[in-house]
Amino acid sequence: MSDFEKFENLMLPDAIEEPDVIGLLARHIPARVIDISRTGCLLESQQRVDIGAVGELRLEIQRQTLVDEVRVIRCVLLEGSSSTYLVGAEFVPTRRPGERSIRRSVASILRGLPGGSGPLERSRKPAVVNSVRFKGEVS
Amino acid sequence: MRGRRRDQRFILATPWEGTLRLPLDVIIESQTDREVWVLSTVPAHRDEIFTLDAIEPAAADAWQVRVEESVPVLVDGSVRHRLRLAIIGES
Numbered sequence: 001m002s003d004f005e006k007f008e009n010l011m012l013p014d015a016i017e018e019p020d021v022i023g024l025l026a027r028h029i030p031a032r033v034i035d036i037s038r039t040g041c042l043l044e045s046q047q048r049v050d051i052g053a054v055g056e057l058r059l060e061i062q063r064q065t066l067v068d069e070v071r072v073i074r075c076v077l078l079e080g081s082s083s084t085y086l087v088g089a090e091f092v093p094t095r096r097p098g099e100r101s102i103r104r105s106v107a108s109i110l111r112g113l114p115g116g117s118g119p120l121e122r123s124r125k126p127a128v129v130n131s132v133r134f135k136g137e138v139s
Numbered sequence: 140m141r142g143r144r145r146d147q148r149f150i151l152a153t154p155w156e157g158t159l160r161l162p163l164d165v166i167i168e169s170q171t172d173r174e175v176w177v178l179s180t181v182p183a184h185r186d187e188i189f190t191l192d193a194i195e196p197a198a199a200d201a202w203q204v205r206v207e208e209s210v211p212v213l214v215d216g217s218v219r220h221r222l223r224l225a226i227i228g229e230s
Contacts, residue, residue: 021167023177024192025204025222029161032154037147043159050161059157070159087159110149 026055031087033059038107040070040090049075049087057089059102068102069094167193168221175204175224182209182220190230201230 031043041057049072059066074088097104165177175191183189183206193200204224212221 022194023165023167023175024162024194025165025177025179026160026162026190026192028188028190029159031157031159033151033157034154035148035150037149042148043157044154045159049159053161055159055161057157057159059155061155089159 031057034086036106038103038110040073040088041102043087043089044078045085045087046083048077048085051075054092057102065100066102066105067100068092068097165191165222167191173226174207175202175226177222177224178212178214179220179222182211183222185209188227189224191224192230202226203228203230 029045029047029049031045034042034044036042043057051072051074053072055070055072057068057070069092070089071092072087072089074086076086078084078086091103093103163179163181165179168176168178170176177191185206185208187206189204189206191202191204203226205227206222207225208221208223210221210223212219
């Protein structure tokens with residue numbers, strides 16, 4: 001039997017299986033953002049998260065919803081706790097940040113703070129208003 | 140870890156509340172009006188809540204589901220987990 005005939009046999013209706021029905025099963029884990037930078041953030045969660053998992057971080061801040069894609073790069077149990085995890089996540093820049101992007105909002109806020117990168121968007125009203133202080137600074 | 144972080148970090152005086160949505164591809168084996176059976180690469184806890192979107196071959200359905208059962212099964216020599224999910228609403 002030639003290779004072509006073998007291929008033809010493979011294409012017979014009997015050899016064609018029903019296609020798998022693919023679904024997207026999504027786990028929704030409540031999380032709190034503890035600290036943040038332009039490239040990532042530290043979250044606190046009551047559930048362990050797999051390192052390397054890629055997903056979407058959605059924040060509700062002052063009636064605004066901000067969203068960005070993140071990759072989990074670290075997950076450790078909070079010292080002294082039995083069920084609270086610290087989750088390190090980096091933003092995954094798969095597309096240009098839109099109006100509702102966390103990265104964009106954070107960059108906008110940080111530019112207006114001491115230590116920010118400059119006045120590029122200083123005239124722009126920040127999308128998120130929250131008191132932010134430097135790490136290590138006493139509030 | 141020295142040199143690991145590229146950018147200065149800022150602590151939020153009031154932590155922002157949010158949700159981390161972690162999706163996973165599954166194979167939908169069968170479904171009724173009330174339940175869906177899927178094959179997953181990872182197990183799930185009973186009573187855990189997920190959203191399930193049917194994306195192939197005919198997109199459209201999206202449900203909120205609750206895990207009723209998670210059983211390890213052998214599929215083509217690999218361990219998979221058959222999840223029985225109760226449909227508790229539309230997503």
